[in-house]
Amino acid sequence: MPESASAVARKTGTEAEELEFEGLSGLLGYCVRRAQGAMHRDFVASLSSLDLTQKQAATLWLIGANPGVSQVTVAGSLGMDRATMMSLIDRLEQRGFVLRKRSTSDRRRQELHLTPAGQTTLRKAKTKIAEHERRFTARFKQSELAALLSALRKVAEE
Amino acid sequence: MPESASAVARKTGTEAEELEFEGLSGLLGYCVRRAQGAMHRDFVASLSSLDLTQKQAATLWLIGANPGVSQVTVAGSLGMDRATMMSLIDRLEQRGFVLRKRSTSDRRRQELHLTPAGQTTLRKAKTKIAEHERRFTARFKQSELAALLSALRKVAEE
DNA sequence: TATATTCGTTTGTGCTACATACTATTCGTG
DNA sequence: CACGAATAGTATGTAGCACAAACGAATATA
Numbered sequence: 001m002p003e004s005a006s007a008v009a010r011k012t013g014t015e016a017e018e019l020e021f022e023g024l025s026g027l028l029g030y031c032v033r034r035a036q037g038a039m040h041r042d043f044v045a046s047l048s049s050l051d052l053t054q055k056q057a058a059t060l061w062l063i064g065a066n067p068g069v070s071q072v073t074v075a076g077s078l079g080m081d082r083a084t085m086m087s088l089i090d091r092l093e094q095r096g097f098v099l100r101k102r103s104t105s106d107r108r109r110q111e112l113h114l115t116p117a118g119q120t121t122l123r124k125a126k127t128k129i130a131e132h133e134r135r136f137t138a139r140f141k142q143s144e145l146a147a148l149l150s151a152l153r154k155v156a157e158e
Numbered sequence: 159m160p161e162s163a164s165a166v167a168r169k170t171g172t173e174a175e176e177l178e179f180e181g182l183s184g185l186l187g188y189c190v191r192r193a194q195g196a197m198h199r200d201f202v203a204s205l206s207s208l209d210l211t212q213k214q215a216a217t218l219w220l221i222g223a224n225p226g227v228s229q230v231t232v233a234g235s236l237g238m239d240r241a242t243m244m245s246l247i248d249r250l251e252q253r254g255f256v257l258r259k260r261s262t263s264d265r266r267r268q269e270l271h272l273t274p275a276g277q278t279t280l281r282k283a284k285t286k287i288a289e290h291e292r293r294f295t296a297r298f299k300q301s302e303l304a305a306l307l308s309a310l311r312k313v314a315e316e
Numbered sequence: 317t318a319t320a321t322t323c324g325t326t327t328g329t330g331c332t333a334c335a336t337a338c339t340a341t342t343c344g345t346g
Numbered sequence: 347c348a349c350g351a352a353t354a355g356t357a358t359g360t361a362g363c364a365c366a367a368a369c370g371a372a373t374a375t376a
Contacts, residue, residue, distance in 0.1 A: 019220065019223070019224050019227065019231065019235050020223040020224050021220070021223065021235075022219070022222075022223040024216060024219050024220065024223075026307070027287070027291055028197070028291055028294055028295055028303070028306070028307065028310075029197045029201060029212065029287070029290065029291060029294070030216065031306075031307050031310035031311060031314070032190070032193050032194050032197055032310060033194055033197075033198075033212060034237055034310070034311075034314040035190050035194075035310040035311075035313040035314045036190050036191055036193075036194040037237050037314070038237070038313060038314045038315070038316050039186070039187045039190055039191075039313065040191075040333095041316075041333095043187060044333095044334095053362065053363090054187065054191060055362085055363075056362095058182060058188065061180070061182050062177060062179070062182065064180075065177070065178040065179065065180040065182075066177050066178050069177065070323075070324095071323075071324070072322080072323060072324085073177065077177050077179075079192055079195045079196070080363085080364080081364070081365065081366095082323075082324070082325090083324095083325085083326085083327095083364080083365070083366080083367095084362095084363060084364060084365080086324070086325065086326085087362085087363085088362090088363085091362090106322095106323085106372075106373070107323095107371080107372060107373090108322065108323040108324065108371070108372045108373070109322095109323065109324085109372095110323080110324070129185070129187070132187065133185055133186055133187060136186055136187070136313055137186055139312050139313070139315075140309065140312070144305075144309065145186070147302075147305060147309075148186070148189075148306065148309045148310075149184070149186065149189050151298065151302060151305075151306045151309075152186075152189035152190060152192070152193040152306075153189060153192075153193075154297050154298070155193040155196060155197065155294055155297070156189065156192040156193045156195070156196045157196070157297075158196055158199075198364090199364090202364090202365095211330095211331065211332090213331085213332080214331090228354070228355090229354075229355070230353080230354060230355085238332085238333080239333070239334065239335095240354075240355070240356090241333080241334070241335080241336095241355095241356085241357090241358095242331090242332060242333060242334080244355075244356065244357085245331085245332085246331085246332085249331090258355095264341075264342070264353095264354085265340080265341060265342090265354095266340065266341045266342070266353065266354040266355065267341095267353095267354060267355080268354080268355065
């Protein structure tokens with residue numbers, strides 16, 4: 001239970017309680033979840049001034065790169081379901097970052113576009129995200145990082 | 159008909175939309191989040207018969223391996239805060255899996271123990287988790303997996 | 317044309333995170 | 347020893363996210 005257990009124990013003031021993990025810390029799922037938690041916390045802290053979550057930022061990113069994209073396409077590309085994407089877009093629209101425009105060629109669709117405010121926010125976010133990324137990727141050599149990304153993509157295959 | 163868990167997966171498969179990612183998919187944080195999402199969905203599906211989340215299972219696991227452990231210690235070891243751990247323990251206690259016992263040596267503490275029902279559930283969960291793990295770890299050679307786990311622990315360092 | 321599917325939407329439930337504040341208890345230091 | 351600081355648990359409130367189920371409108375397909 002070396003790794004993060006001691007770090008957290010230090011954070012709570014109590015020194016390592018010598019917990020028995022019985023293999024839990026050797027599970028891939030456990031390690032992925034811990035890594036995601038660590039990056040998520042740093043992400044939220046990094047973008048606190050912009051008040052964006054990971055998914056909100058990723059959504060702005062994709063809309064910015066694909067103006068007119070539909071909600072389901074963004075949802076599918078990010079591994080989310082459309083109901084969740086709905087409320088996410090609702091919030092981004094409410095904050096004036098995104099516009100919904102009914103498609104003329106397929107009137108079921110909502111075409112998504114960034115407002116100027118959304119573009120500005122996305123640009124600022126990209127800067128913050130780059131710094132956030134650097135804090136973690138700096139821990140690896142380039143070849144290690146490439147292997148890590150490749151492995152994570154293999155895990156994410158569904 | 160709306161099939162159970164594969165709704166998201168099918169949507170991803172349906173996507174011949176060729177989205178422009180503009181570097182998003184090259185970000186470590188994005189890959190970690192996607193990997194976590196994929197494993198989380200499979201975990202929930204795998205343990206649907208037991209109705210346990212990742213954190214609930216991990217909590218049962220740690221209590222089972224460390225009878226009498228305190229709430230903050232479990233929370234710290236799993237990277238959660240104590241308020242969240244409270245409601246998590248509340249639920250496990252309500253379902254008859256966990257017992258709180260005031261410590262005699264430090265009366266601030268609640269010592270956590272598994273009930274027989276909790277032990278049974280944990281045993282079943284470990285079997286399901288092993289199968290779930292195998293579905294993902296089977297994608298890697300042993301050396302690749304070791305490198306992946308090592309890298310993820312490095313990411314999780316805080 | 318009849319049927320199935322897709323997209324957006326709404327509603328509801330549940331888990332998680334985090335902040336804040338409060339009590340009871342224990343610890344550390346003067 | 348006393349007192350303030352720290353700790354453990356608790357309660358409350360806000361928020362984001364996941365997922366299920368259902369619906370109407372539009373479109374695709376047989």
